[in-house]
Amino acid sequence: MTVDPTSAITKYRPPPPAGNLVVRSRLIDVLRAGQGRRLVLIHAPAGFGKTTLAAQWRDELTAQGVAVAWLAMDRDDNNAVWFLAHLIESIRRVQPNLVGELGEILEENADQAERYVLAALVNAIDASGRDLVIVVDDWHRVTDGRTLAAMDFLLDIASTHLQLIVTSRTRSGLPLARLRVRDQLVEIDSGALRFDDSESQTLLVDINGLELAEADVAHLRDTTDGWVAALKLVSLSLRGRADPGELVGRLSGRHHSISEYLAENVLDTLDPDILHFLLTTSVTERLCGGLASALSGVERGQAMLELVEANDLFLRPLDEEQEWFRYHHLFADFLRRRLERDHPTWVAGLHLTASQWFAENNLISEAVDHALLAGDVERAVDLVEEHAMHLVEHSQMATLLRLLEKLPAGPVTTRPGLQIAIAWANCLLHRSAAAQDALDHVRAALAVAGVTSADQRERGSDDGAERVREDLLVEASVVQGCIDIYADRIDRAEELVAPCFVRPDSLRPWVVVVAANIATYSDIHQFDFEAALARQRWARRYHGHTAGPFSGVYGHCFAGIAAGEQLDLAAAERHFRAALDLARRSAGRHSHAARLAGALLGDLLYQRGELSEAERLLDESHELGAESGVVDFMLATYTTLARIKALRGNLPAARALLDEGAEAAADLRLERLAAGVNLARVELGLMTLDELAAVAEARVPEREQRGGRAFADGIAVVTRELTEIAAVRAAHLLAPDRAGPAADEGRRVAALVAEMERAGRAKAALQARILLVACLVQAGETERAQDEFLPVLARCAELGLIRPLLDGGPEITALVATLRENQRLGRLSPGAVPREFLSRLLVTDREAREAAGRRAAARDTTGPAKEVHGGTTSGATLAERSADQSPCARVRAEDPLSAREWEILKLLDRGCSNREIARDLGLKAVT
Incomplete structure (x- = not known):
């Protein structure tokens, strides 16, 4: 041939x-x-x-x-x-x-x-x-x-x-x-x-001689998705321009050279059915078989997509299963241009079809986008309102707020049902001002216009508009109560949520369980822990009927707090783990709800000395920042995590966490959080001498009684206690050898213990007793200290509590060493405190100190930059005062340990026996 x-x-x-x-x-x-x-x-x-x-x-x-x-x-x-x-x-x-x-x-x-x-x-x-x-x-x-x-x-x-x-x-x-x-x-x-950045630079700058900045080249590469023809065509248009960057910013598929290229090389050669398919499916950013069928009217949408992709018509799969596809965005833009030119009457209908398909498949953001592109604002607002509370209950508050940003303000403010959801979302994210604004819109809308049809659809129109209005007002009061507890106030909590308990079965379960959670929070902070647990038992069936995990997570967490305050740590852990499991199953491992639950579980695990899991959970919770729940969650996130970082030898991270907590407390006006952060700073040695002196001199007034009840505002009580404990700790650090003042401080702490025990606050009393023992040791009352310490130690051993003892100060560690020595010598009954527990305390303490010393020494060897806190000794933290002294002192400069704590470490390092350590620290052996 x-x-x-x-x-x-x-x-x-x-x-x-x-x-x-x-x-x-x-x-x-x-x-x-x-x-x-x-x-x-x-x-x-x-x-x-x-x-x-x-x-x-x-x-x-x-x-x-x-x-x-x-x-x-x-x-x-x-x-x-x-x-x-x-x-x-x-x-x-x-x-x-x-x-x-x-x-x-x-x-x-x-x-x-x-x-x-x-x-x-x-x-x-x-x-x-x-x-x-x-x-x-x-x-x-x-x-x-x-x-x-x-x-x-x-x-x-x-x-x-x-x-x-x-x-x-x-x-x-x-x-x-x-x-x-x-x-x-x-x-x-x-x-x-597709061209990468280097190849794009070669083509546009080196070969075509265009004067483009690297950012412009990168923008062109991203805009064209590395499509070689597009880059070449655009380069032709950029030649000779005084300001090529201006065209770079405007580049789209409407660029006439690209349009001509596509028209000549692609669209004009296609079968009409394929062209119709391309045009009708170009209106969305991504496509799947069902959506393609809805838009094009072709029954076998998936097969058509695969055909288009197989023919390389600028369609690429977005996943390995080839479920979702998208057109090259320049090609998509050109198709939309062609659609608008040749079939302008199709455009709005296609967007409405897309909106309906996305809504039916619970892809609300895209459904809203296409409703707006179709010019149907009411439909867009309806879509957001219909799904708003679902998003809130599923811990997706930020998603709801992002959806709202797409909508014009006018139609949104007149929808009381939507405004209720907005209030919930902002409240749960600690945006109290925005939440309060939304509640104001709710009340204003209900006062002048009743409710909309969307509100009635959400709550059931059979009850009538008046019942819907009443329900919305009740829910508004519950949101107000939620705003209050996020502000750490309980003075009107019971009044705000009381209507929910009158007719709980006629309200949405979400409203009822949040009301129960608010009441539980009030019970906890009035120290009525049994009432708090009973409240959650009552709310259990309503929790089971909510759409998402959020309320259930809070319910379990509050029940866990109540159990923990009674030192029922097994029950507390069950509740915290149930909360975490519920959040992860329903909202995802990294959801807002899961990170909240993880904070309290992390705190409990820290108390038991399980630092690795505690640190991981608290690190995840910390990612929420100032949105990390009520103050109880925030205290765990900031102060407990700071203690872990300090134990890891990462003092800068500990300081940063506490600074962040203090800033959140100031911004949100949370006095209890501020007091807790202040106490952690004292105990970790992160204060200058002047700051410590100011804390030590702070003396809080006697506790008030409100309405005839000693603990009507337990939040204020706890805030004062934290302030007083910080003063005692600061005084110890400033003058560790002063016996007289230590005796006075011991009496003040003993009064705190008595008050806590009267209130049934077993956990707080146990922790205060550890401080009392330290005060007694410092005051020279060692026999009384040992008598007070034995039941505390036995209770901690029973509960597996490690850190409250080891964080109690060097006096506690030395006393543990003495008791362990007396057990060895037969001077202390083996049944008084388990020998293994005492050994575990001493080994844990020594290992932590040695590890911290090694890390600090390593940092000293590398010569880290020192922070400047002032020109005088009083302007440096306790750790920094010895920065230029002996190697051991330089280690101390990087670690949050007191002088007496380091004295114990040096004695241990010398191989001293526990008896010798006790003698050197002025302690007497138990006989």
Whole structure:
């Protein structure tokens, strides 16, 4: 079969380069690595540089002495005989001896040309012992079944000396699965072909000489998604411009050069049904089969998407399952432009169809977007309102607020049901001012206009508008109560939520359980822990009917706090773990609710000395920042986590956490949090001498009695206690050897213990007794201290409490050492305190100190920069006062340990016995 010699210019060699080209080095490396494979497939839509890459690789192979035949496909090749004839000719031009009489064989066996010609060709290549590479460019032009079968046969029988490089806009017509299984396939797709930043810089700046900043190049690369043709076309428009950056900022698929290219090379060649599909599905940012069917009216939407993707019509899958797709955004923008031009009346309807589909599939953000694009604001507001409380109850408050940002303010403010949800979301995120504004909108809307149809749909229109109005007012009061407890106030909590307990079954379960949680919080902080637990038992069935985990998480957490205050730590842990499990199952491991629950569990685990899990949970909770729940959660997040960081030897992290907590306390006006942070700063040695002196001199007034009840405002009581304890601790640090003042402080602490025990506050009393023991030791009343300490120690051993003792100060550690020594010598009954528990305390303490010392010494060796707190000694923290002294003192400068604590560490390091340690610290052995 004769071949037209005039076709040789374009058919049997690559097209000449149009100007300088970007060398695709990273892709050449891929091709180089795949030289032993049978097929290299380079596929992508028009304009991605497929042919250019193949040509660059052809040039490199030729330079290496490899014979490379080039065959550019055209419409004639959609015929098996013509294809084979052209294939033989392409090979003849680079290796004439191989083809021999194949032309005659083709003429004589046209009906079975594939079998005879291709088998003979492969045999000839194999016999030559030389490698041959055949580039088949634009394979997508072939649709003829016989021609496709010929290629399949060639790839199936090819020897190791033959490799085919195929460029195509599709992956169809090739036995890819079989070759992939045999590891005989190298595939380079549009993702790989896209220019990276370096290649974009070379094209735009180095080759085209454009004066573009790196940011502009990066923007162009991102905007075009590395599409080579788009970058080249845009570069033409940028030439000669005084301010090319201005056009860079405006680049879109409407750029006329890109539009013309797409029109000429893509859209004008498509079947009308495919074009209709592309236009109607271009209105959304992403597509799946169901959505594509809804938009286009095509029943088999998934199949059509896969067809479009297989034909490389600028559609790419977004997941491995090929469920979701998206068009190249420049192509999508051009399609939308074409849609607006040719079918303007379709646009609004398509957006409404998309909005409905997304809403039915619970993809609310996109449903709202398309309602707004259709110009239907009311529908957009309805959608947000219908899903608002679902989002709140599922711990997705920020999602709701982001949705609201899409809506115009006017229609939103007149919807009381939506404003209630807004109030909830802001309240739970500690945005009290915004929550209060939303409540004001609720009351204003209810006062002048009743309720909207959406409100009635949400709550059931059978009860009538008046009942809906009453329910909204009750719910507004519950939100107000929630705002109050986030502000750490309980003075009107019971009054605000009381109506919910009158008719709980007529209200939404969410409202009832939040009211129960608010009342529980009030019970806890009036120290009525049994009432708090009973309240949560009552609320259990309502918790089970809420849509999301949020209320249940708070219910379990508050029940856990109440149990913990009674030192029922097993029950507390069960509640905290139940809260965490509920949050993770319902809202996700990293949800707002899960991080809240993790804070209280982390605090409990810290008390038991389980630092690793505690630190992980508290680190996750800390990511919430000032949105980390009520004050009880925040105290755990900031102060307990700071203690862990200090134990890890990371004093800067501890300081930063407490500074952050203090800032949150000031911003939110949370006095109890401020007092807790202040106490942690004292105990961790993170205060200057002047600051310690100010804390030590602070003396709080006697506790008030409100309404005849001693503990009507337990929050104020606890705040005063924290302030008083901080004063005692500060005084100890300033003058560790003053016996007289220590006795006075001991009497004050003893009064605190008595008050706590009268209130049934077992946990607080136990912790205060540890401080009392330290005061007695410092005052020289060692025998009384030991008498007071034994029941405390036994109770801690029973509960597995490690850190309250080890955080109690050096006097406590020394006393533990003395008791352990007395047990060894038979002076203390083994039944008084488990020997293993005493040993665990001492080993844990020593290991922590040694680890902290090693970390501090390592930091000292590397010469960390010192913070400047002032020019005088009183302007430095306790840790910093010894920064330039002995090596041991320099270790102390980096660790939050007091002078007496370090004295114990030095005695331990010398190998002193527990008795010797006790004697050196002025303690008497128990006889």
